[in-house]
Amino acid sequence: MGFCGFVLFFSIIQCRCGCGDHIALVIRSLPVSSGVVSPCAALQVERPQDLSDGKSENFKRMFFPRHRLTIAIYWSPFLINAHLIDNDGPNHTGLWNLFLDEVDPTWYAQLRRYDLVVIADGNWFTRPSLFFENRRLVGCHFCHRPNVTDLTLRYSHRAAFRTALAAINRLAASGQFTGTVFVRSFSPAHFEGGEWNSGGNCRRRRPYRANETHLQPLDQEFYDHQLEEFRAATAAGGGAKMRLLDTTAAMLLRPDGHPSRYGHSAHDAVAMYNDCVHWCLPGPVDTWNQLLFAMLAQESS
Numbered sequence: 001m002g003f004c005g006f007v008l009f010f011s012i013i014q015c016r017c018g019c020g021d022h023i024a025l026v027i028r029s030l031p032v033s034s035g036v037v038s039p040c041a042a043l044q045v046e047r048p049q050d051l052s053d054g055k056s057e058n059f060k061r062m063f064f065p066r067h068r069l070t071i072a073i074y075w076s077p078f079l080i081n082a083h084l085i086d087n088d089g090p091n092h093t094g095l096w097n098l099f100l101d102e103v104d105p106t107w108y109a110q111l112r113r114y115d116l117v118v119i120a121d122g123n124w125f126t127r128p129s130l131f132f133e134n135r136r137l138v139g140c141h142f143c144h145r146p147n148v149t150d151l152t153l154r155y156s157h158r159a160a161f162r163t164a165l166a167a168i169n170r171l172a173a174s175g176q177f178t179g180t181v182f183v184r185s186f187s188p189a190h191f192e193g194g195e196w197n198s199g200g201n202c203r204r205r206r207p208y209r210a211n212e213t214h215l216q217p218l219d220q221e222f223y224d225h226q227l228e229e230f231r232a233a234t235a236a237g238g239g240a241k242m243r244l245l246d247t248t249a250a251m252l253l254r255p256d257g258h259p260s261r262y263g264h265s266a267h268d269a270v271a272m273y274n275d276c277v278h279w280c281l282p283g284p285v286d287t288w289n290q291l292l293f294a295m296l297a298q299e300s301s
């Protein structure tokens, strides 16, 4: 989810009021910690009670008493069990241990609480990482170790979605999870003139027309692999209700919707890298809610 995806959900609350729902967002980026959120606060229809277990901004559980609605955020950038083992690592972007066949327990252990789950992930797999299967090192992405095969991020990304969706299916098959899972497809970044750490930026002020752009080859792979894993997870039947929230093509057209270097409060004198990954609000992420709401309306009709 982008910066304000969480707050955007208030529009859904209004439309689904009084139904006592529990909603979980399993996401790769946090909405609440950013200054961008403050203008969004005006959208609130009700002040929630904070029922979070700890103080971490990474995990929030908010309860809206008037609507008997719970919304929770689980930060899970890889969906699977992952640990940062070196802050520095190759290229100074950290090094992660990824346990490809183990679902991330932080969200999975609580899944049964929720009626509606949105999964939105993908962009973190570019980080240097070591891959484990059965707790054995099987390869890596960009780890620069002579004795470890670089299986690339395609391997970890696909495995993570497969593991997570299969785990959800197992929980549903055993009757412990009865909710609906929305898998939001890959959300492309829009760096131009370099990457995030090499001077890239997103300065465009208007959306692309459909004939003016196309997915970068790697983004296309992310998208294709997520769809393939989604289809594989739903094909067998007998598992969870899963729906695809296919926002990729829409987001591709919005190079103008990122914070760039303005992703902080006007009062904070901070130097930030150009953020062409997350999204401003109001902005293109409104579309996600519109799509989600249309799909929810379809479900209940």
Ligand SMILES: *[C@@H]1O[C@H](CO)[C@@H](O)[C@H](O)[C@H]1NC(C)=O
Pocket (backbone or CB within 6 Å): 090, 091, 093, 126, 127, 128, 142
């Ligand atoms: C790491 O840095 C090298 C050299 O600057 C660059 O070619 C490579 O793309 C970077 N890799 C990652 C995963 O950031």
Ligand SMILES: *[C@@H]1O[C@H](CO)[C@@H](O)[C@H](O)[C@H]1NC(C)=O
Pocket (backbone or CB within 6 Å): 137, 145, 147, 148
């Ligand atoms: C690979 O090499 C590194 C350093 O040379 C060593 O620390 C590590 O134990 C080796 N790993 C395996 C799986 O052999």
Ligand SMILES: *[C@@H]1O[C@H](CO)[C@@H](O)[C@H](O)[C@H]1NC(C)=O
Pocket (backbone or CB within 6 Å): 209, 211, 212
């Ligand atoms: C894209 O389509 C628009 C409207 O159909 C047209 O005016 C424009 O020339 C096209 N641009 C390109 C790059 O083909």
